[in-house]
Every structure is written in structure tokens, then in C-alpha cells.
Amino acid sequence: MIVSSPPTLHNGETAHCLMFDVYIAAVPAIIAGILFFGLHALWILLVSIISAVITELVIQMFFTAKGFTFRPLIYNILTNDDITILDGSALATGILLAFTLPPGAPLWIPAVGSVFAIAVGKHVFGGLGNNIFNPALVGRAFLLAAWPGIMTTWTAPLAWLAGGSGTTVDAVTAATPLTAMKMSNQTTPLLDMILGNTSGCMGETSAIALLLGAGYLLYKGTITWHIPFSYIGTVFIFALLLGQDPVFHLFAGGLMLGAFYMATDVVTSPVTRSGRIIFGCGAGMLTILIRKYGGYPEGVCYAILIMNALAPLIERITMRSHQPDEVTVPMLDKILKD
Amino acid sequence: MDAFWPTFTRRPQTPPAFAGDLAMQQSAHMPTPAQVVIPLQDTPEDPFQVFVGSGDIVQAGQKIGIMGKEPNHIAVHATVSGTISAIIPMPHPLVYQINSVRISAQQKEKKIQNRPCSTVSHEDIFYFFREMGIPLDYASLPNAACLIVNATEFEPGISAKQRILIEKQEAVAGGLKLLAEASGTTKVVLICEKKDEQIRSIVWNICNKIQTATVQEVDSPFPDTIQELLRQKHARQSCDANKEASSDTSLMLDPAILAAAYDAYYHDIPFMEQLITVAGSGVQTPMNVWVPIGTLLSDIIQYAGGDPASARRVTIGGTLTGRPQYSLGAPLIKKSHAVIANIAIAFDKGRRSRFYNRCACVRCGKCVDVCPARIPPNTIAELIEHRRFDDAAGLGLFSCLECGLCYYVCPSQIPLVELLKLGKLNSRGRDSLLIFNSYKTLYS
Numbered sequence: 181m182i183v184s185s186p187p188t189l190h191n192g193e194t195a196h197c198l199m200f201d202v203y204i205a206a207v208p209a210i211i212a213g214i215l216f217f218g219l220h221a222l223w224i225l226l227v228s229i230i231s232a233v234i235t236e237l238v239i240q241m242f243f244t245a246k247g248f249t250f251r252p253l254i255y256n257i258l259t260n261d262d263i264t265i266l267d268g269s270a271l272a273t274g275i276l277l278a279f280t281l282p283p284g285a286p287l288w289i290p291a292v293g294s295v296f297a298i299a300v301g302k303h304v305f306g307g308l309g310n311n312i313f314n315p316a317l318v319g320r321a322f323l324l325a326a327w328p329g330i331m332t333t334w335t336a337p338l339a340w341l342a343g344g345s346g347t348t349v350d351a352v353t354a355a356t357p358l359t360a361m362k363m364s365n366q367t368t369p370l371l372d373m374i375l376g377n378t379s380g381c382m383g384e385t386s387a388i389a390l391l392l393g394a395g396y397l398l399y400k401g402t403i404t405w406h407i408p409f410s411y412i413g414t415v416f417i418f419a420l421l422l423g424q425d426p427v428f429h430l431f432a433g434g435l436m437l438g439a440f441y442m443a444t445d446v447v448t449s450p451v452t453r454s455g456r457i458i459f460g461c462g463a464g465m466l467t468i469l470i471r472k473y474g475g476y477p478e479g480v481c482y483a484i485l486i487m488n489a490l491a492p493l494i495e496r497i498t499m500r501s502h503q504p505d506e507v508t509v510p511m512l513d514k515i516l517k518d
Numbered sequence: 519m520d521a522f523w524p525t526f527t528r529r530p531q532t533p534p535a536f537a538g539d540l541a542m543q544q545s546a547h548m549p550t551p552a553q554v555v556i557p558l559q560d561t562p563e564d565p566f567q568v569f570v571g572s573g574d575i576v577q578a579g580q581k582i583g584i585m586g587k588e589p590n591h592i593a594v595h596a597t598v599s600g601t602i603s604a605i606i607p608m609p610h611p612l613v614y615q616i617n618s619v620r621i622s623a624q625q626k627e628k629k630i631q632n633r634p635c636s637t638v639s640h641e642d643i644f645y646f647f648r649e650m651g652i653p654l655d656y657a658s659l660p661n662a663a664c665l666i667v668n669a670t671e672f673e674p675g676i677s678a679k680q681r682i683l684i685e686k687q688e689a690v691a692g693g694l695k696l697l698a699e700a701s702g703t704t705k706v707v708l709i710c711e712k713k714d715e716q717i718r719s720i721v722w723n724i725c726n727k728i729q730t731a732t733v734q735e736v737d738s739p740f741p742d743t744i745q746e747l748l749r750q751k752h753a754r755q756s757c758d759a760n761k762e763a764s765s766d767t768s769l770m771l772d773p774a775i776l777a778a779a780y781d782a783y784y785h786d787i788p789f790m791e792q793l794i795t796v797a798g799s800g801v802q803t804p805m806n807v808w809v810p811i812g813t814l815l816s817d818i819i820q821y822a823g824g825d826p827a828s829a830r831r832v833t834i835g836g837t838l839t840g841r842p843q844y845s846l847g848a849p850l851i852k853k854s855h856a857v858i859a860n861i862a863i864a865f866d867k868g869r870r871s872r873f874y875n876r877c878a879c880v881r882c883g884k885c886v887d888v889c890p891a892r893i894p895p896n897t898i899a900e901l902i903e904h905r906r907f908d909d910a911a912g913l914g915l916f917s918c919l920e921c922g923l924c925y926y927v928c929p930s931q932i933p934l935v936e937l938l939k940l941g942k943l944n945s946r947g948r949d950s951l952l953i954f955n956s957y958k959t960l961y962s
Contacts (some may be wrong), residue, residue: 182831182843185936187922189533189674189837192524193929195880200525256661278922309878309930400528404887451883451894499894502914509744509749509917512891513736515707516664516768 198446199268201402202236205393206275206441212376212386212493217283218340225278228290232274235298237265244307269308273297277315279437280369280481281323284335289327293319313488314448317481324481334359334379354379357432358477373431384434394440403444406456411439414464422472435467438480448488455491455498463487531888531927532738533674533838541677545685545793545806548821550623554598554812555608555849558583560958562607566594566617566901572601574626578955579788581649582619590656593649597790599625599811609845611815611834611854612957618849621812640783643700650782651789653852654746655769656699658752664705664768665698667776669721672921673836676856678795678890681771681806685722685793686777691724693776696783698728706731709740738890741921742855743839747771750916772853792854796822800829800859809850819859831860834957838922841957855956877930885924885934891917895924895934902941910941918942 211219237257241248245262257263278290287407297319305311324331336354356379357368372378376386383390397403415435419426429435443449443463450459463483470479501510528955558566567584570581576582576596583594600623610616613914640646644656667690671679683690697723706728710721712735725731752767792811792885802823809818815834833840834854850857852952885895893914901910915938 181829181842181844183847184831185841185933185939186833186835186840186842187925187935188831188833189926190923190928190931191529191531191533191926193529193927194524194931195877195929196873197525197529198880198882198929261872266873267877279522307878309880362896401531430850446880446882451881451886451896453887456883480939495894495897499897499913500892502917504911505754505916507747507754507916508749508891508914509582509751509919511740511744511890511919512666512748512768515666515709 190358193269202272203401206501208389208392209383213382216337221283228278231291232270233296235295236270273315275424277319280320283382293323296322317419325483330373356380362477384437387436390436407444408439409458410457411461411464414461433478434480452498455494541680547808551813551817553622554690555618556812557616572766595788600624613846659701662701662769666770667708669710672739672741674793678855689780690773691727693780795856798858798860800824800861812849830858833858883929888923899937907945
């Protein structure tokens, strides 16, 4: 007789469910990236994914997995409990990191970035569930600091249609909408920004593809509305307050990508609902401040990283604290108070 | 790859209440079983008294013993007519073994003939209910400021409460009226779900019969473990030396107990039968059935068309808050709602997909979103794993209802309810606040 403790009913959701939803939601953005920037974008994506998975596999094989023997290699990789490449989080990090790279980058950039993102952004902190910072953003921040020239060289959209292999050497360079705004105070047509006909990072240009994916994520329940709504709303309001065009700021740069895919990463965002709203507001504020007053044209990456650092503190102040002996029954409060 | 199908569907955040057609079936009456085992204690250290000896012939409804010590006692009645075959420690659903009376039934009757035993005076109503074997919280009932009746069914697949409300509507109303007048409360609240039309109309009918009653309609069902939580809340408050004894105690009642109280008061019938739902993959015909208290679980499963030898997991209660049983020789005790019997199909560790193994907590917050007690189970469980019980209590460990919804939605398959129960048990100095025992008959 099995006497395991109740409850014994479960809705069947596993950790893969969260990740698969992200993959499916990322498909429109991948298609948009390939359409506008050519096949080189696809190679960047594949290199990023493969190096992320291999990094996680290697770290777990050599360092973390208990009792791992190398003899029946594939079998051990698939059945050892500590090898967690199959739960798909490394793949998701690879996809999101590729989204933040310029589409003309040489292929060693996503490789090095993925290795750093998975190794330092995730496993140094203790693996899945224990990282403080969003691993994809850690990778991007590292690449931006180490190779700023390559990471800020953008290609014009649809340049691959006119010929050329699409790498940095022979592509037509163009400025992103935010760089144009910051350096030469030039605006970009709104329709171009929504459709993705601007230059920028691979996954962040096409707002409509990202919104499609975000709608799917919200429908499946993988993300909740709190963070994106408060993030975008705060950016809108602060752009108004600082005298900039709010709709431009909504669609320019990586805001859509950051608000729906990066900031909502479950490991690094607060757990309580009010905490998520505070998180989104803080990230929005920092984004606008960096965009207007900071040295970088794009502030989403650092804004989210800073708020990730503050997420445990936000959790602590939004969780209701009880006295050691206190028993509260919130379900009955509404009934009993009148 | 059975774990991949939920990836492509929208996973439900609350368990579906799929007892729809079972709630429409009329309940059956189980014929007299071959033997019943009637427990005389709640825990092995409780005092008890037996008035009969081995070999005596008893009638159904005859008082054979006392659980507890007078005046805090509950009478124990024989639930079938027959001969007493033994008074020895026998398996019990909640503890390993308890002194119990085993009666082998003599006649096989189609329906238990409830015999009135009118030897008790109706003057002191609480003493009367004790003598009739009604399990109520007598310690807090006289001072109760608010009586709450939970007419919602929290467990999926169980419909015993709905059947009681449909079949014994007047009894529930009468019992509630009795208890409300006896305890002198000024407030009676009935809770029902908004979407169940039939139960809503019944609850409104009951409410109209009692003057001080109101109905609260809720969107999601309330777990029955709130009874225990309320009791512990008032136990805590009364222990607190700084506050005076607060008079706003509230009590949650079960419709089955109310119906039994009505039958006891107006028809002089002690609490002998219970309406339960028998369900699960181990029974051929899931049903609602009136079962004599003390029937062995193997007899119940056999009556519902199952094979007791092949049942691997048997739970008293539902799948979310029930109690798993170690032996099918255990009797059905008072205040049970259901017996669920499962044959092992896919939940053994050797057979189920490895994707259902426990992973690290990804801090997704789905448990926090779904918790009805508004506590963060993921943080509390992590603190308990690090043995920081005081910090866990500071986040609300003792407000946990143990309803099981957090485990239901957890993508990492973390046994959150188990961890929280472990934390409650292991907190130092918290001897009076153990995990919930909803089946405890005696509250002294």
C-alpha cells in the first residue's frame, strides 16, 4: 500500500512546459529576424543555442552531476538526474541571447556569449532557480563590455536582399532608431518600427512578432500581466513626463523584448504580485533614465539587470509578515468582518 | 513521453470538479457488512470506557462505550446488531492501532434499522449530543460568535456533501437551527459556490428558515481544513496571555454533522451512518453510499466493485487533503467524506516519466498566485528545508490550509504541502499546533 502524503493530484505541468511556451512564442520573432536580416541571423541563433546547451552539459558532466560515468555516454546524459539540459532552460537562454545580438556579428560572438551566460550567469550561482541575474542579459552585458565595437555595429534591414553575405564586413551599416534619436535627434517612422523594418538587435526590431508571442505566453499562463504592463506603462508615463515621444519609446529598441521575455523570466523576478508591479515600475524608470540621460542609447538591458539585483528585497517587503504564533484566515475575512 | 502533452494545452490552475453526474445519482445504502470495527479512542493515550464484554449481543444503536472521560466525552454506539467478537487494538485510519470493538453482524439487513434510544434527556443539549455520538467542537460551541456552514465541495470528484444537501435538506436546516439556538450565536453564514445552481437554491432555502443566517456566495470552493485552522487560531488566541479571551470565535460546521444532529434530536437516532463517495480507479462503479460507521475499507471497496487485493493506494477523504491508509482492515470513522481507491498505474517512481521527478524550484510563483491563504509556499518550503522554522512561521507557515493547491500547480513537482506539514511538526515549542487532524472526534 502506498502511503505517500497527500496531495496526490497534479495538473501535469512540468518545467518543460514553461520553456516550450517560450520557444513557441519566440518563433514569430525568429522568423521576423531571418526575414529582415538574412540567413546569417539563423546561424547566430543556432550557434547560440548549441553552445548554450553544450556549456551546460559540460559543466554538469564534469562538475555538478553526482556519480556520472562517461562510459554509456548518451544514455547517461539522458537518464542522469543531475543533467538538466532536457528541461530546456539552456535552450531558452540561447534563444534569448541570440535575440539581443546584432545580426551582423561574427559567429564566435554568440558562442562566447552563451558560454559566459550559462557558466557565469547561471551555474556559478547554483544552477537553475538560483541565479540572481537573467543569464541572457548577463551574456549580453559581458559582450557589450568586452567587444563594444562589434556589438554596436548594426546592419540595415533587408540588406541581404540586395546581395552580400550579411556579415559585418560587407553589410550596409545603419543606425538603430534609438541611436539616431540620441546622436542626431532623428525619428524613425512608426510603421517601420512596429513591423521591424529598422536596424537593431536580431529579435528586438519587430514589435508585432514579439507581441504575437507575448500574447501566446499570456494565454498559456506562462507569464502574468503584471510585469509587462507595469514596465511598459511606466516607460510610457515617464517618457511623457520627460518630454519625449512616448509611442516612439515604446517601439524603439528592445523594450518589447525586454518587457515580455527578459523581465518576466521567472527565476529572477519577484514572486508576489505586488512585487512584480514594483519590479516593472522600477525597470521602466531606469530604462527611460538611461535612454535619456545615460551614455548608452539603449537602457533595457541594464535596467533589468539592476532590478534583478533588487528582486529579493522587493520580495521581502511585499510578503506579508506574520507574528510567530499568528494564524490568519484570509478566506474568511470578507465573511467575518460584517 | 506522457509529460509532453501538457506542454501544448492550457494547464488548469484549479482542479476541475468532475463529479458532475455522480452528484445527480441517488445514493445507495450499503447492506450490513459482515463485521464492523468501532474505535474507542482518538489516540492511543486517550481514556475510554467500555460497557460491554466479549461475547455480548448488542443491538444497533446501543451505547457500548465512552470515548474520553466524563464530562468531556462522546458516546460510542454499536452500528450493527450482532455479537461482540473482540475488544483489542485494531488498525485505525489515523494511527497505527487503537483499542476498538469488533462486532460481527448477525442478520444481513438491506437497510440499517435505526433504533431510537430515548433514554437521554433533551434538556442539556450539548450533553445530549455527546450521548448521541455527534462529533462537534464542544469546547468552543457554547461561546461561538459565528457559525459557518461550508456547502462548497473543494475536492474534485467527491459529491457526498452535495448529496447530503439534496437528500436531507430539512435535516440540515433543522440541525443548523438547533445548534444556532443552543450556542446563542448572532451570526450564521452559509457558504456556497456561485456556479452550482442546485446547491445554491438549497442553501438559500436553508437560509430563509433561520433568522440570523446569511449566504455568502464564493467563486472558488473552500477547503474543509478551515475547520482545523479556525480551531487552532482560537487555541492560539486563548493561550496568548496578553490578550483577554476574545469572544469572537467562529466555528465551521459540516452539513453531514448537522443532519446527524437533527436526526438525533428529533428522531432519537444516534450517529451511526455516514454518506460517503467511493471513487477512484480501483472501483468499478463509483457511487455515493450510506455506510455504517466502522465498516472496514475492504468491505466498502468490495461493495463498490473493486478488488481489495489489487488496491495500491486507498485514501480517506479526497485526493488533495485526504489521508492515505496503510491497511484495508481499518474502519471508516466519523466525519469521513470519501474513500478513494487507486490501482497503481503510472505513479510509481519506476514507471512514471522522469520528467515528473522533483526539480529545483524555479520561483515561478504559481503557488503564490494560487494559494488561498495568501502565503508564499515556495519561500516557506525553502526555509523549512534549511531548518529555519522561526523564519518560516514569520512568513505565515501556520496559516497554511494544507489544501494542496500549491502542489497541484507546481511545475517542478515539489511536495510543498509535505514540506509545510513537516515544518509545522518540527517547529520548536509549537506542541499544540500540529498538522491538521480533521477526523478527531473529541475536543476537550
